[in-house]
Amino acid sequence: xxxxxxxxxxxxxxxxxxxxxxxxxxxxxxxxxxxxxxxxxxxxxxxxxxxxxxxxxxxxxxxxxxxxxxxxxxxxxxxxxxxxxxxxxxxxxxxxxxxxxxxxxxxxxxxxxxxxxxxxxxxxxxxxxxxxxxxxxxxxxxxxxxxxxxxxxxxxxxxxxxxxxxxxxxxxxxxxxxxxxxxxxxxxxxxxxxxxxxxxxxxxxxxxxxxxxxxxxxxxxxxxxxxxxxxxxxxxxxxxxxxxxxxxxxxxxxxxxxxxxxxxxxxxxxxxxxxxxxxxxxxxxxxxxxxxxxxxxxxxxxxxxxxxxxxxxxxxxxxxxxxxxxxxxxxxxxxxxxxxxxxxxxxxxxxxxxxxxxxxxxxxxxxxxxxxxx
Amino acid sequence: xxxxxxxxxxxxxxxxxxxxxxxxxxxxxxxxxxxxxxxxxxxxxxxxxxxxxxxxxxxxxxxxxxxxxxxxxxxxxxxxxxxxxxxxxxxxxxxxxxxxxxxxxxxxxxxxxxxxxxxxxxxxxxxxxxxxxxxxxxxxxxxxxxxxxxxxxxxxxxxxxxxxxxxxxxxxxxxxxxxxxxxxxxxxxxxxxxxxxxxxxxxxxxxxxxxxxxxxxxxxxxxxxxxxxxxxxxxxxxxxxxxxxxxxxxxxxxxxxxxxxxxxxxxxxxxxxxxxxx
Amino acid sequence: xxxxxxxxxxxxxxxxxxxxxxxxxxxxxxxxxxxxxxxxxxxxxxxxxxxxxxxxxxxxxxxxxxxxxxxxxxxxxxxxxxx
Numbered sequence: 001x002x003x004x005x006x007x008x009x010x011x012x013x014x015x016x017x018x019x020x021x022x023x024x025x026x027x028x029x030x031x032x033x034x035x036x037x038x039x040x041x042x043x044x045x046x047x048x049x050x051x052x053x054x055x056x057x058x059x060x061x062x063x064x065x066x067x068x069x070x071x072x073x074x075x076x077x078x079x080x081x082x083x084x085x086x087x088x089x090x091x092x093x094x095x096x097x098x099x100x101x102x103x104x105x106x107x108x109x110x111x112x113x114x115x116x117x118x119x120x121x122x123x124x125x126x127x128x129x130x131x132x133x134x135x136x137x138x139x140x141x142x143x144x145x146x147x148x149x150x151x152x153x154x155x156x157x158x159x160x161x162x163x164x165x166x167x168x169x170x171x172x173x174x175x176x177x178x179x180x181x182x183x184x185x186x187x188x189x190x191x192x193x194x195x196x197x198x199x200x201x202x203x204x205x206x207x208x209x210x211x212x213x214x215x216x217x218x219x220x221x222x223x224x225x226x227x228x229x230x231x232x233x234x235x236x237x238x239x240x241x242x243x244x245x246x247x248x249x250x251x252x253x254x255x256x257x258x259x260x261x262x263x264x265x266x267x268x269x270x271x272x273x274x275x276x277x278x279x280x281x282x283x284x285x286x287x288x289x290x291x292x293x294x295x296x297x298x299x300x301x302x303x304x305x306x307x308x309x310x311x312x313x314x315x316x317x318x319x320x321x322x323x324x325x326x327x328x329x330x331x332x333x334x335x336x337x338x339x340x341x342x343x344x345x346x347x348x349x350x351x352x353x354x355x356x357x358x359x360x361x362x363x364x365x366x367x368x369x370x371x372x373x374x
Numbered sequence: 375x376x377x378x379x380x381x382x383x384x385x386x387x388x389x390x391x392x393x394x395x396x397x398x399x400x401x402x403x404x405x406x407x408x409x410x411x412x413x414x415x416x417x418x419x420x421x422x423x424x425x426x427x428x429x430x431x432x433x434x435x436x437x438x439x440x441x442x443x444x445x446x447x448x449x450x451x452x453x454x455x456x457x458x459x460x461x462x463x464x465x466x467x468x469x470x471x472x473x474x475x476x477x478x479x480x481x482x483x484x485x486x487x488x489x490x491x492x493x494x495x496x497x498x499x500x501x502x503x504x505x506x507x508x509x510x511x512x513x514x515x516x517x518x519x520x521x522x523x524x525x526x527x528x529x530x531x532x533x534x535x536x537x538x539x540x541x542x543x544x545x546x547x548x549x550x551x552x553x554x555x556x557x558x559x560x561x562x563x564x565x566x567x568x569x570x571x572x573x574x575x576x577x578x579x580x581x582x583x584x585x586x587x588x589x590x591x592x593x594x595x596x597x598x599x600x601x602x603x604x605x606x607x608x609x610x611x612x613x614x615x616x617x618x619x620x621x622x623x624x625x626x627x628x629x630x631x632x633x634x635x636x637x638x639x640x641x642x643x644x645x646x647x648x649x650x651x652x
Numbered sequence: 653x654x655x656x657x658x659x660x661x662x663x664x665x666x667x668x669x670x671x672x673x674x675x676x677x678x679x680x681x682x683x684x685x686x687x688x689x690x691x692x693x694x695x696x697x698x699x700x701x702x703x704x705x706x707x708x709x710x711x712x713x714x715x716x717x718x719x720x721x722x723x724x725x726x727x728x729x730x731x732x733x734x735x
Contacts, residue, residue, distance in 0.1 A: 034444065037440065062447075063447050065440070065476070066476070067436065068469065068471075069472075071432065071436070071469070072433075072439075072472065075433040075440060076437070076439055077440060078437055079436065079438060079440025079444065080440040080443050080444035080447075081440075081444070082437075082440075082441060082444070083444030083445050083448060085444035085448060087444075101430050101432075101433070102430065102433060105429070105433070204425060204441070205452070206402050206451070209423060210420060210425065210426075211420035211422065211425075212427045212428060213428040214411075214416065214417045214419075215411060215416050215428075216417040
């Protein structure tokens with residue numbers, strides 16, 4: 001590792017050992033939000049603890065608000081964002097459920113803000129471990145939703161979240177698996193970049209003398225929702241442009257891993273994508289033409305990449321909606337023959353050998369339309 | 375400033391209170407779901423010549439705190455006012471208490487019409503005992519408790535009434551000039567909800583004070599019961615005079631009126647004792 | 653993007669609310685001492701002083717008669733209106 005740490009190609013930034021939560025905090029430090037508000041919940045707590053430390057040490061000049069609930073966390077940053085402040089919050093699981101009303105309100109208000117969402121199961125019964133139940137309730141609210149595979153992506157996707165959200169006037173979330181990513185240390189390149197100053201479609205000032213979000217009748221609400229959803233659908237070019245500007249030319253909404261000539265493609269997102277890539281490598285060595293498409297964004301959905309896939313498709317989800325996994329049902333709209341597995345909810349341990357066995361079953365045509373694993 | 379031709383009901387107390395917002399410099403007014411939301415105008419029109427932000431019901435104190443933090447950080451002079459009904463004070467109470475605790479630079483105005491009036495008169499914690507609402511058709515069974523009294527330990531807290539606008543204006547101005555957490559709790563008798571003639575709003579509000587059903591007080595550095603209420607204690611009018619004008623108390627028994635009267639007097643006397651120590 | 657979210661101040665946001673009126677307040681300027689109680693307590697904000705006299709904007713006055721009831725000089729009377 002020491003050798004890699006000194007690798008010349010990483011000259012642009014410094015390389016440090018960080019877990020996912022710390023990587024998010026480092027990126028937030030660069031964005032330097034004017035106001036941060038958050039309420040502790042496992043596994044998100046270390047993000048806000050780290051940011052509180054930065055503020056206390058004086059290396060981050062932010063108003064840090066210790067609120068009494070997640071509902072208020074999003075309410076506080078919403079209020080601050082209206083004044084023209086750059087803002088950040090973070091939550092997980094039940095915290096997201098508790099702030100749900102405000103999730104809709106900030107999206108409808110077209111207010112830019114960034115929220116970290118280490119993904120955790122939602123009870124009952126109580127469970128603090130990873131699955132993607134929480135991010136799935138945010139999926140169709142009207143937010144941009146990115147999904148990090150590792151600590152580096154936690155840093156990268158948080159960093160670009162600020163200019164992306166501020167360019168599109170749509171709130172932005174960065175999700176990453178509880179513990180597997182949030183608490184697992186890896187070497188992260190803390191990029192030496194400066195972000196542009198905050199911009200936003202409108203601000204609320206004492207002399208504005210207009211009313212925001214008054215009661216609507218007729219077509220106003222319809223128009224507001226339509227504009228938001230269309231802007232979100234059409235946001236990929238702007239996201240790519242900003243991503244490439246800060247993260248390099250190969251940035252994209254989805255990572256294509258050995259899919260060129262593949263007969264079989266696994267669609268994944270989140271922390272276990274790395275395990276699936278290892279299985280792809282091993283099976284390629286055995287002569288199986290298999291590849292993987294990793295969704296780096298769930299919203300906007302990388303439809304172009306999904307449409308390009310040839311061969312049999314397996315979507316692996318870590319959440320259960322009615323009948324399908326979190327993304328399986330909607331990916332079937334694009335790829336009707338796609339199979340879907342709902343796996344390992346509530347942090348159920350699924351190791352490399354089990355993942356390999358699952359992929360082998362897929363390749364041998366033994367997985368039905370939708371399957372639960374286990 | 376509230377503009378003529380708005381959607382308020384005949385004899386609305388809330389618009390009387392809204393007029394006193396002209397005592398505030400650089401106001402930014404937040405409104406949760408309430409009668410005020412409707413009065414404030416249906417898109418694309420606003421009935422207030424002010425900056426207004428409509429927000430979800432329980433979020434008001436916290437959005438207000440966020441705005442005030444934002445203005446402070448960006449160096450913008452503003453007076454953030456969380457303008458809510460007694461219903462919003464109920465549903466946002468945890469957040470309300472939290473912004474008081476953190477001494478956020480927010481002025482809270484509770485226009486208290488003693489029920490959820492925007493949805494057609496359902497009981498709130500502010501609804502008095504024996505008053506009939508659509509969710510307590512036989513009359514409420516619990517006494518109301520004052521939200522301002524429960525927050526008396528935080529910042530500048532005062533009660534006022536639309537029956538005494540000069541006193542209301544003075545407290546509004548005073549609260550507006552201060553920093554940190556401020557709370558103004560304004561009694562707002564509601565003609566359709568309480569079932570009295572629209573022209574009697576001010577008279578009913580004054581009778582509430584004269585009968586001690588509403589007490590005017592102010593806690594700045596020290597708690598002081600306002601002179602109007604001290605005089606009312608000395609020359610108290612019978613509760614019946616206040617209650618009998620309101621259809622919501624229709625059918626109330628003599629002993630029930632006496633019970634309410636006793637409750638009102640006791641509350642005043644408790645406040646008198648509190649005045650000695652606070 | 654913002655049109656559905658933003659509303660601008662307008663007199664008559666709920667229309668010509670004078671049409672809601674059943675009783676019309678009429679000021680007797682002989683009795684009026686311009687104490688402005690009526691103006692202070694008018695919920696519709698339609699009472700002001702013009703040419704040293706109380707003036708009521710009947711386009712928007714809803715006729716609640718609070719002005720009549722708060723007038724210490726009993727200078728305001730109500731007249732029934734028919735539409």
